[in-house]
Amino acid sequence: MESRQILETIQMISDENLDIRTITMGISLLDCIDSDPKRANQRIYDKLMRSAKDLVKVANEIQMEYGIPIVNKRISVTPISIVAAASNTDNYVSFAQTLDKAATELGIDIIGGFSALVQKGFQSGDTKLIASIPEALKATSRVCSSINVGSTKAGINMDAVQQMGQIIKQVAAIDPVKCMNLVVFANAVEDNPFMAGAFHGVGEADRVINMGVSGPGVVKHALEQVKGQPFDVVSETIKKTAFKVTRMGQFVGNVASERLGVPFGIVDLSLAPTPARGDSVAEILEEMGLESVGAYGTTAALMLLNDAVKKGGVMACEHVGGLSGAFIPVSEDAGMIKAVEAGRLGLEKLEAMTAVCSVGLDMVAVPGDTPASTISGMIADEAAIGVQNNKTTAVRVIPATGQKVGEDINFGGLFGHAPIMAVNPSSAADFIARGGRIPAPIHSFKN
Amino acid sequence: MKIIITVIGQDKVGIVAQVSAKLAELNINIIDISQTLMQHNFTMILMGETASDKADIEGIQNQLTALGGQIGVDIRTQRQEIFDAIQKL
Numbered sequence: 001m002e003s004r005q006i007l008e009t010i011q012m013i014s015d016e017n018l019d020i021r022t023i024t025m026g027i028s029l030l031d032c033i034d035s036d037p038k039r040a041n042q043r044i045y046d047k048l049m050r051s052a053k054d055l056v057k058v059a060n061e062i063q064m065e066y067g068i069p070i071v072n073k074r075i076s077v078t079p080i081s082i083v084a085a086a087s088n089t090d091n092y093v094s095f096a097q098t099l100d101k102a103a104t105e106l107g108i109d110i111i112g113g114f115s116a117l118v119q120k121g122f123q124s125g126d127t128k129l130i131a132s133i134p135e136a137l138k139a140t141s142r143v144c145s146s147i148n149v150g151s152t153k154a155g156i157n158m159d160a161v162q163q164m165g166q167i168i169k170q171v172a173a174i175d176p177v178k179c180m181n182l183v184v185f186a187n188a189v190e191d192n193p194f195m196a197g198a199f200h201g202v203g204e205a206d207r208v209i210n211m212g213v214s215g216p217g218v219v220k221h222a223l224e225q226v227k228g229q230p231f232d233v234v235s236e237t238i239k240k241t242a243f244k245v246t247r248m249g250q251f252v253g254n255v256a257s258e259r260l261g262v263p264f265g266i267v268d269l270s271l272a273p274t275p276a277r278g279d280s281v282a283e284i285l286e287e288m289g290l291e292s293v294g295a296y297g298t299t300a301a302l303m304l305l306n307d308a309v310k311k312g313g314v315m316a317c318e319h320v321g322g323l324s325g326a327f328i329p330v331s332e333d334a335g336m337i338k339a340v341e342a343g344r345l346g347l348e349k350l351e352a353m354t355a356v357c358s359v360g361l362d363m364v365a366v367p368g369d370t371p372a373s374t375i376s377g378m379i380a381d382e383a384a385i386g387v388q389n390n391k392t393t394a395v396r397v398i399p400a401t402g403q404k405v406g407e408d409i410n411f412g413g414l415f416g417h418a419p420i421m422a423v424n425p426s427s428a429a430d431f432i433a434r435g436g437r438i439p440a441p442i443h444s445f446k447n
Numbered sequence: 448m449k450i451i452i453t454v455i456g457q458d459k460v461g462i463v464a465q466v467s468a469k470l471a472e473l474n475i476n477i478i479d480i481s482q483t484l485m486q487h488n489f490t491m492i493l494m495g496e497t498a499s500d501k502a503d504i505e506g507i508q509n510q511l512t513a514l515g516g517q518i519g520v521d522i523r524t525q526r527q528e529i530f531d532a533i534q535k536l
Binding site: 002067 | 524
């Protein structure tokens with residue numbers, strides 16, 4: 001019996017916030033398609049209730065037996081724009097309500113997949129789904145929506161970029177907090193277990209279990225032991241820590257998959273911060289020697305962190321997937337909030353960081369009077385970073401209706417708060433109004 | 448089923464006796480035991496084995512947690528496989 005290792009494991013869980021962030025069951029809804037929307041909804045409801053009936057129970061059992069917290073139980077489904085396209089209806093709100101109803105009855109925290117993939121163009125279902133987003137988010141509490149507007153292979157659909165700026169404004173007009181459930185992607189991945197961007201890709205099996213593990217606190221604690229040492233040591237330390245964290249995800253995923261009788265998909269090792277003290281990605285970067293996140297050197301520190309996390313995680317599990325890396329959501333990270341409030345971190349630096357983090361501009365509150373075309377400009381820039389660099393990028397911004405820079409938007413309960421960040425006042429309106437498609441970059445032609 | 452029981456708290460007379468008595472009552476065989484003082488904290492790790500692979504681990508946890516409350520120490524009960532998964536190749 002290795003007492004030291006046992007105590008280390010317990011300390012990782014109890015003091016350093018190591019947890020399974022999410023166990024997400026991906027469920028294909030392709031066999032629920034029906035020309036009658038009522039029948040399609042009934043089939044979706046039935047399949048969800050049948051497929052995930054034991055998910056919460058099994059997750060709770062594992063949590064109890066092994067003493068590992070499993071924070072969220074989630075479901076991702078086939079993009080509804082595909083599932084609903086054959087149904088004779090122009091309004092997809094009923095589909096969102098069906099997802100919400102099933103999630104509520106199953107005890108699922110969040111359900112993702114009110115989604116459309118429009119990187120190269122719109123099919124009829126995509127257009128209807130995008131138009132339904134504001135009302136769908138208003139009518140539901142657990143549904144997440146994501147739209148993929150660009151990819152390295154297809155380029156950037158600038159009509160979609162323009163439209164999503166307007167949709168985000170419409171959602172914010174209903175309730176800015178609802179913007180937390182809406183994300184715009186480039187290079188979206190089909191097996192991501194994290195929200196708001198999870199959907200079940202059409203290339204996936206009928207059902208699959210994906211795990212998301214987290215533990216910024218564990219990485220920070222490990223780095224505290226190598227103060228002042230060169231980056232070779234920093235990288236090695238992060239790799240070893242990431243390895244252990246990912247092993248836990250692989251183990252729990254195996255157990256869950258066996259008990260549920262559902263194939264195990266991937267482990268997504270993402271350092272996902274929470275507003276809790278000691279659960280911050282910003283604090284890891286600061287532990288490397290930066291006075292505050294936002295200082296020159298932040299992008300380099302984040303690049304090293306993101307890369308070392310992937311390298312450590314890859315060997316620890318059978319299949320790595322999802323987004324795997326470091327998330328930098330502003331409002332969910334105590335260190336990020338502090339840096340913004342102190343004037344040490346602005347949108348420009350944040351954008352640079354998104355070129356090397358695992359996702360993008362995430363949980364960023366902007367003034368309520370930010371024009372739709374400016375938000376579209378942000379989406380276009382993020383998509384460009386992703387498309388050009390073969391990585392996933394995303395925008396999840398929250399226009400704080402009626403509020404200005406310097407104020408604070410409160411999300412209520414566990415979701416914390418976000419300082420409203422200054423936006424460049426120059427207009428992108430004429431640029432965004434052009435529409436069309438930005439062609440795929442030259443390095444996408446690999447065939 | 449193998450379980451790891453960790454007992455952490457302020458040192459005092461009779462912790463080992465009371466915990467092992469409770470394990471005997473629950474029909475859990477002690478396979479390995481180690482005890483040390485870490486930063487003035489009493490720290491004991493026990494590896495136990497339940498008689499059946501389908502043991503009611505939740506019931507065991509509840510009883511041990513209650514005992515910990517009485518003695519004034521923190522008692523944690525977890526299945527053993529998780530430690531191997533995280534720490535061993």
